[in-house]
Amino acid sequence: MKFIPVTISLLEGFGVSCVIFFLTLVFSLPLGLIISFGSMSRFAPLRWLTRTFVWVIRGTPLMLQLMVVYYGPGLIFGAAAFPKLTAVLIAFVINYAAYFSEIYRSGIEGVPRGQYEAGQVLGMTKSQIFFRVTLLQVIKRIVPPMANEIITLVKDTSLARVIAVMEIIMVAGTFTAKGLIWPLFYAGLFYLAFCGILTLLFNYIERKLSYFRV
């Protein structure tokens, strides 16, 4: 009956969701690291600027940010709007980079001073201390909060529909408008499966790092 065409449509929508998910990660993971350096900077103005930025981004809804990025250029500057998917990515990357930066910061600041000092008195260079001593400890510390945030991102991709990006929920909604409820549940299964895979992946990473304690 309708199962096959619905499946195909939902898969297309899910493809869009996945594009948002992966591209957001690709850009926000490194950007978050840069922001975390800013919020740990010894130069106070940069530190406060960065922390204010993080406060604003974390303190307002992603949906609002998305609308500002999409409608803002046109309404404020009379400029052309970004293509929809670009607008989504800009808003998501900035938003998630702010969250990731705080996770990185907690991970980096969580490494005891003594670890750096032990490296120093053993004549190691700063980069050797970073790569050989602290990096893996930071990674171990941030895997659980990162997993949480990344799983939240999977579901946040559905916010793209507020500017009419045809992600999977919006596609499912078009069927519901025609009187079918099950495509909504069906769409939910896609999320469940995807988050399930991510959970397995993060559990695997945690297990791989369980041979030492920090």
Add this chain to the structure above:
Amino acid sequence: MPVLEVKGLKKSFGPTAVLKGIDFSIEKGQALSIIGPSGSGKTTLLRCLNFLELADAGTISVNGKVIYRGGDMKKYSDAEIRKKRLHFGLVFQNFNLFPQYTALKNVTLAGEMLARERPDYRARKKEILEEIEENARALLDQVGLSDKLGFYPHQLSGGQQQRVAIARALALKPDILCFDEPTSALDPELTGEVLKVIRSLAEKNTTMVIVTHEMQFARDVSDIVLFMDGGVVIESGPPGQIFDNPRVTRTKQFLERYNGT
């Protein structure tokens, strides 16, 4: 010629003067213990020797050569400070082993990093790494841990961790090995095994500077004892003098309180 000579060392943190001009020297093969109440500047002194803090004034000389002059440090590059540090080893109060490495790797890591700077590293890489590992195995054997080479720090007791830390510091063959209250984080039973290792190092004439609250140990193991209070050296001399015939009232006071408890 003393292996280490410290003259007029001063260090303040903001308005607080922690070291107010420290002088002492130590000959090769001697063990020097620093005793004194908490907050007297003992740990800061050790940290200055290891350049974890930079002294504001005074000089540090090793083997007759001034390697540090207070206020000068901005002139030195990171690489130079690194080189100066290698005259000293430091064993921390809370061990600071690298948790993601085995006991053996904790001991070899820094040596492997330093070996890369050797001109013959590329040509003799395998040999050099084998030497480093051989040396590390011997050191871990010396501290009684030859059966724990593959253990990670969390699998070791505090006493065992501290012994790995001692082996790690020895691996770079420092001129002077410093201990910052090496047994303060350990219970009495584990304290004994760590003190035993330090004692055996003293018997092998390892040059050591030991900050400790273990008075009996300081008396047994040291050639010189330094009593510090309020950022100055109140009294120094052979253990017999300091412990049995202190010349300064403050020293007597401090030691009486210790014996009382």
